[in-house]
Amino acid sequence: MKQILLLLALTLSFTALAQKGTISGTISDKSLNNEPLPFANIVIKDTTIGVNTDETGKYSLSIEAGTYTIQFSFVGYETVEQQVTVTAGQTVTVNVSLGAGSYTLKDVEIQATGNREKETALLVEQKKAVEIKQSIGAQEMSRKGVGDVEEGLTKITGITKVGSRGIFVRGLEDRYNNLLINTLAAPTNNPFKKIIPLDLFPTDIVGVIDVYKTFNTNIYGDFAGGTFDIQTSIGNKSVTRISGGVGYTTNNNLEDFLLSDDAKTTEGFFGFNGKDRELPALLGNSPASHTFTPEESKKSFKSGFNAHKTRSPLNSEISFLHAEKFNFKNDAKFSYLFSLNFDNSYSIRSGVDRTLDFPSTGFIYITDFKKKTFSYKTSTTSLIGLNYSTERLKLTSNTLFIKTTDNTIEDQFGNTSPGQGNRLIRTNQLDRSDYLNTQLLGDYALTADKNQNLKAGISFAMTKYQQPDRKSFEGDQSSMEDSQITTNYGTFLRQYLTVDGNYFVSGMAEYSLKFGNKDKQHKLSVGYDGSINDMETSYRFIAGHTSISNPNPGGFTTNLNSIDTQINADLASNNFYFEENTGSTYKVKLREMVNAGYGNVLLKFADKWEVNGGVRLESSNRETKLRYQGSQTAPFHTKKYDNFYVLPSVNIKYLATEKANFRFAASKTYTRPVIMESFPLTYLNPDGTSVQGNPILKNSENYNSDLKFEIFPTSKEIFAITAFGKLLQDPIERAYIRNATSGRVESYLNSDNAKLFGVEAEA
Structure with a gap:
């Protein structure tokens, strides 16, 4: 019976195959001397049946016997239609050469x-x-x-x-x-x-x-x-994939390594640690000079100063991807994609950190440290994408989530000031960020010939960046390898930095029109871009203090990596206490807004010249609210920085041959500072240095030019050489200022101008 069923199945299979024929051939590129054209489209007209050419320009399509109209097309090329009769069991060869068309x-x-x-x-x-x-x-x-x-x-x-x-x-x-x-x-x-x-x-x-x-x-x-x-x-094809891997980096993996206690947990491994580092709830949202009792300290501080000594394992990663595509009537398509990725890495960095001064007697080191940093990083990324399209409409929705952590233990050993050496500064830090961005985009052909198009998009994002319970202390040590340290509680500090991105909204819209007497080779575009960013900070400090009753006010000696044993004993004995020491500048609010309109025209002349020119009118506004030194409840002062820019741009292309182009581009642009560069917040480092934002920092204005020659020997090769130049007015630069009370201060200033020239080659 099984043999009969098998024979019947084979008979049906051969019968089905015998009813089909094959269309095959090669698609070539007219503009490249009829070289093979990879990834061209071959579609049976009025159906969803089709294939693409391979990397050699060849294709093969199996189809039921009959007469069909075949459409041959490629991005930027004309569409060619050809009627073909397919006979069962036979192969029809159809070779087609495509050239640039009106849709380029x-x-x-x-x-x-x-x-x-x-x-x-x-x-x-x-x-x-x-x-x-x-x-x-x-x-x-x-x-x-x-x-x-x-x-x-x-x-x-x-x-x-x-x-x-x-x-x-x-x-x-x-x-x-x-x-x-x-x-x-x-x-x-x-x-x-x-x-x-x-x-x-x-x-x-x-x-x-x-x-x-x-x-x-x-x-x-x-x-x-x-x-x-x-x-x-x-999701342009159906796929489900799970993949993973491990990695090894010399001098980083399988080495002696230090981790904070909360990072060596399962939650820490996957990047979900940090809850034990949150600001104590009893402090509330507004700072006060609160002194913690021993019982309050025990309940409030669930993360200590210890460091766990271990061996760094291999880096690892794992990912999951699932996508599906559906075809409907009238050339409508829907697809979705879901991706989830996790990876981690261990790194060990050693080096020196020095600050120099140049008095009249010659240079001296203000600080001179050997530095060693142990860093364990994790990142989790997820994307959900939905896509729907018809002949004239494309709709896309994307939701992107990114979560990162960076757990570091850093030791600085050396001179904290001239003549004061053999000091060790230990920092126990967690950087944590959450990022959520949701987008909706659309592209619609206003006319059936697609000579008029409208596209638009909007996104909404929220971010959160934290350094919860950034712990540090310092003391005397005989060498960097010594396990013992002599310290006192006056050097102990906890910092709590939070930067809340309340919302970031971005939008765009563009209308385009193709025009021209013959093949609509010219194009006019007008559009709008804009964004608004609203964020605020909270920066709180809790410092350690030695009690008057402490029998060892000069300090104590203990194991560097197990210091919590001494801390807990002294807290219980009232020899030591924590107190909040947050200043009035702990909270800063920032709102940035950009609004721009633009117009652009693309013209083609004599089959050799293409000119793309336009102008962008863009306003850039920054509003900062801050408190000066004084009351923590005083009204905010507002600083505004508003600019309006006229930004022209021109791109010129000359087709020297079918395979070679000359290009020239010139434009005016500007540069906004990094957020913390203009934020009026003083970020304190454990070694006494600090980074201070400059709220009156100006945007720089830039003048750019490029000249490029490129040649395409084949459809898969390019050689290009580009010369470029830039003039930056009011460029933003890092500056260092000596401060008698708090050490070196790093800030940001505008210098007069900067010039940049270069040449780059591509092959």
């Missing part, structure tokens, strides 16, 4: 389509675009083994990663960069950085990263180094 300008600006993740498609887009822009897609990042966006960007010419300072573009640091997520402005998750650290974006959630090294009127005027536009992934 539209297609160059399409964001986050499936083909844009392919290397070859992005190279074609780069060749045909007027602006100077580079992109890296999911395919290239996967091929190069890239794990996150930051690593991916370093594969682009002119972009480097400089340690903990993040991404540098053409020698300009984080302050001069800007970040968009799906063309919408995005807040930072860390007020000490201009943009979100890009290593928090795993490649699982990224489709394409667009990098603008030149300014265009449709991106924000806060531009000098580069603007990164992260286009998140869409």
